[in-house]
Amino acid sequence: MGHFVYDSTDRPFEVEDRVLLHLRVVIMTKMRRNEPFMMKLDTPDRGDRWFWIHPSIPVQMRFHGSRQPALNMAWIDQLMKNSSNSNGFVISPEPDLPLPAK
Numbered sequence: 001m002g003h004f005v006y007d008s009t010d011r012p013f014e015v016e017d018r019v020l021l022h023l024r025v026v027i028m029t030k031m032r033r034n035e036p037f038m039m040k041l042d043t044p045d046r047g048d049r050w051f052w053i054h055p056s057i058p059v060q061m062r063f064h065g066s067r068q069p070a071l072n073m074a075w076i077d078q079l080m081k082n083s084s085n086s087n088g089f090v091i092s093p094e095p096d097l098p099l100p101a102k
Contacts, residue, residue, distance in 0.1 A: 004041065005060035006051050012062070013043045018069045019091060024061050025071065026079045026089075031055045038088035050088065 002020040003012035015023070030037055036054040043049060053059070075094045083089040 001044075002064050003060075003062040004043075005058075005062070007057050007059075011046075012060075013041060013049065014045045015041065015043065017063050017065045018094070020061050020063060021069055021071065022075055022079060022094075023091065025076050026083050027053060027059060029080065030083055035084075037083050039083070040088055040090045042091070053089075 001014050002017045004015045004020060004023070005012045027039075030053065034055060036052065039051045039053050041049050041051060072094055075092075078092055078095060079089075082092055
């Protein structure tokens, strides 16, 4: 279980490492493009929270596991589309990985 630290919150939000890794890609991409957005994060320790993600607000992500999970590019594409939703970014479930070509 990793941690998402937003602004100067006194306690980090728990997020699964795999979700956090994919979330990091989306947040980095959106910040690099200077595209702020609202994000909903369902956390097991503190329930649903909405965050205004903007380059001027500090964000930290700490991973618990020693090995980085593989990226699912289909999920990243889906999350990037979701992040531009006018109702805010809600993290969708991970789609199945495509089967390797034979």
